[in-house]
Amino acid sequence: MTVERTVRLSNRLGLHVRPAAKIAELASKCNSEIFLIKDTQQANAKSIIELLTLAAPCGTLLTIKSTGDDSGNVIEAIQQLINDKFGED
């Protein structure tokens, strides 16, 4: 089962270190693989270093994608986190 959600980064600094760390922390809570996709570039959401390589600034449209069964809540949580601007701005 594939789940996909699209969300726009709206915090001022974009996907930098702390947001990436927060996403990776959430993503690591489930067994299924979770990816963040920017255009054609795909990053493993459990890896802070991979997420940083997306170099996504404010306004980027990101797709959160998972193929596992236990990822539903986690995807929700990541979407929420991004919409909440990572509690930053």
Added chain:
Amino acid sequence: MQIKKGVPASPGICISKVFLLETEPYFVTKHLIEIEDIPREISRFQKAVEEVIKDVQILQQRLSHTLKRKTSSIIDAHIAMLKDEYINNQIIKEIKENRYTAERAVTTVLKRYTKVFLSIDDDFISSRVQDIYDIESRLFKKLLKKRSDEISDLKEEIALIAHDLTPTQTITFDRHKIKGIATNAGGATSHTTIIARSLGIPAVVGLKTITFDVSTGDTIIIDGNSGIVIIEPDDETIEKYSANERTFLFFERKLFKESKNKPAITRDGHQVSLYANIDLPAEISLALKYDAGGIGLLRTEFLYPSADHLPTEKEHFEIYKKIVSRMGQREVIIRTLDVGADKLPLEGTVYERNPFLGFRAIRFSFQQTDIFKTQLRAIMRAAEFGNVSIMFPLISSYDEVVMAKNIMKEVQDELRTKNIPFKNDIKIGIMIEVPSAAIIADILCNEIDFFSIGTNDLIQYTLAVDRGNEHVASLYQPAHPAIFRLIKNVIQVANKHNKIVGMCGEMSGDIVYTVFLLGLGLKFFSMGPLMIPEVKKIIRSITFEEAQKVAGEAMSFKDAKACKTFLKEYTKQIVPQLF
């Protein structure tokens, strides 16, 4: 089987398993590990990660009061990066599937990401590359330190292979387990060479790339006599070298027995003294075993092993007392501190563009008189327990000799006022290792009791050659006529003024120069203890008259190489067994 040629640094033959000591990240070995070693490498990596995380957490806690929230969260990010399972699994995969060492797997994977980061336009993100470098260097330090620590706690006998050895490493290593040494860097007078020789470990240095050619567990032959190193030798070669090793040991033992308890006297009755150079207190046993007439150079740098501790007067005193007492009536020449300022725990020391021409040895002692006086007090007190002389390093002018003596007087006055027992008629000597001092030996000699020629620095300063730099090391030539003239001048001046003259540099333990130095009139030869039987053998094989003739002829050469060949061939004729 692969054969390499380097510089023969310390005699003897070693056939042993390789222990590769990696100390520099950029010397990551390209060798593949054995399949059975995969779990070990993985666990080395995992432990390093755990320890780095712990270190960073401790750092964070310690700084928690002073850190701004922002900085603290960067440290959090570092920890998160270190815990990044996805990355760590890639590293483990490199170890497992490609049989990389932990070090190589770490750089391989992290390099992939640094490349990506460096190509990103966003400054804010691309600067994260610094975080990755930081993590990489922390991991490396852990991985390499582990290896470094292992050499002080070896379980089996090994041949130690390294880029170069630092003084700290050589102090901590277990010399009974280390059967041979081979290094990329170094020349005939580098630190590794001096230590290997004084500990009697066969060594070949200056091999340039040996750390890339071997990996831990390989079999290696190190032939310290010829400078040949053979990696993964075949059975026939091993057999041949085992026989050589036995012959060599047999000859060494024979020579040792033959010379034991016999004076260093020529066939026509001219006697000289053979002393030992000592780096560490443990070598005193060696000096006594090899029949040293005294200690011609007690280096005191071992008392300052790390930059975070200065030895107390008590520490100095206890060690000197022990050494001096063990030597009984035999003379012990203690040289005062001879390091650069960078080796000591002092605030505000400056970066030096030219440390060898800079703030070191006696120059340093004059500016840090507290450190200097502490050592002088301990030496004078310990002198009560035996036969002690004191020697100052790096003297380059008359003023310095006067100043050193004045400080000694101040210390004596202090001790006298406090009623602390000490010996006040201690002999004072200076190292002749700066060309200026060798040239003005006649001016200096009225102020002192003895000269000791330090050839290593004298050659390097006179010929302007850094002996540790492999690109110019071939210009380092002890038989250069300029060196011979300086040495001759110092010996003649001293003998004319009835002052004692000795030599404690490498040259005095190099059998090629024994006849020459003897012929010039050198009275005290100080060298690595193991060299004593060979030098004694030569001295006992000739007459002083012959030696004087040889010295005279050697002085007439224009070219260092030809001169060295002449001296070598002459020595070979009288004692062919030594070659």
